Amino acid sequence: MNDKKMQLIHAGMRLFGERDYHTASVQDIVSLAGVSKGAFYQHFQSKEEMLVSIYRHYFERFHADLHEAQFNQSRTPRELLIIAIQLQCKLVFEDKAFLCMIVKGIAFSHNQVLSDLFLQESVRSLKWFQDRITELYGPDIAPNSLDCAGMLNGLLKEYFFFAIFHNHPIDSTKLSEYLVERLDDLVQGILQKQTKPVLQSSYLHHEPTNLSDPYTLETSINRLRNWITTRVDDKQCSRALLQTLEALSAEMGKEQANGIIIQGMYNYFITLAKENKPLIEQFEQLFRSKVQHTQ
CATH class of the missing domain: 1.10.357 (Tetracycline Repressor; domain 2)
Structure with missing residues (x-):
């Protein structure tokens, strides 16, 4: 997570905790964080998403x-x-x-x-x-x-x-x-x-x-x-699936994501999931379009 996003998160958290979520505006948040409104909307679509x-x-x-x-x-x-x-x-x-x-x-x-x-x-x-x-x-x-x-x-x-x-x-x-x-x-x-x-x-x-x-x-x-x-009862498999999911989501969150790395992790996750059809369906529904977009 980059510095500006962390500055915004800490500013929002402080205002939401000390004051009130509904009365704290985006302008209040960016003023406290010391960044522009443009920087806010680069990281969050709305105050709710923040x-x-x-x-x-x-x-x-x-x-x-x-x-x-x-x-x-x-x-x-x-x-x-x-x-x-x-x-x-x-x-x-x-x-x-x-x-x-x-x-x-x-x-x-x-x-x-x-x-x-x-x-x-x-x-x-x-x-x-x-x-x-x-x-x-x-x-x-x-x-x-x-x-x-x-x-x-x-x-x-x-x-x-x-x-x-x-x-x-x-x-x-x-x-x-x-x-x-x-x-x-x-x-x-x-x-x-x-x-x-x-x-x-x-x-x-x-x-x-x-x-x-x-x-x-x-x-x-x-x-x-x-x-x-x-x-997923197999603990070793569960750990590997979670690690792959975190790595995939982190790479896709980058401004210049590497499509080759993403495709490799995507395929590896499918391999780990084996014949677990419900898991594969959820995973493909979430990532298939995004993986294709990076290719």
Whole structure:
């Protein structure tokens, strides 16, 4: 992401958090960013698209850090859970402007693209924690793993609330270790009492209700990413598909995209998908016309 786009994102985030999304104008944003209106419209079609980009930027930053931590194969599932909580704390505590946007829930209920983005991010995050919990505690906890992931996520949000609204200082390292210890207690109680789960994993296969509506490229890529994360069981294949998708989308986002590289990554993704027809159909629907355009 280039410098001007980042300047605009930080300016928009600050204004949306400190003031209000609806009252902050494009002129206000470019004045604070120190760029022209022309620069704004080179990167965003509208203020609404910028809002979605802000959330996407932070969600992707979190997952990029998480994937980097996960590539270290010497780390145990327990260590990964602790790191994931620390990364969430870092995301929230280090940028108060983004935090203010989250708290205000800016334009959430009135923006279907943003609403869908939040739903997909929730599913993606829960699935990641669910998998780590099953890896850590074994197959016996699998039926309750989504409940455990949901409760862990809920506990973390409550600590965020104390840090934000009560200005309570919280050490992210201590908090992450403490919460995973509480997860130990939770899992032990569930296994001892053979508790029936409340949440079913089928929830994670939820699709947006308005699939026929037009989506931006970013939203469509996010939906495809979520589909891979939740429905491709082979972890090595899933990781390769996601990496190829990210590389393809990054290359296509360049002002002077290399058509040969794009075509190669496109073909490689189709090869990785093998006989997974629903995945191939979604992928081709999203990228076929754009790949042809670069040739």
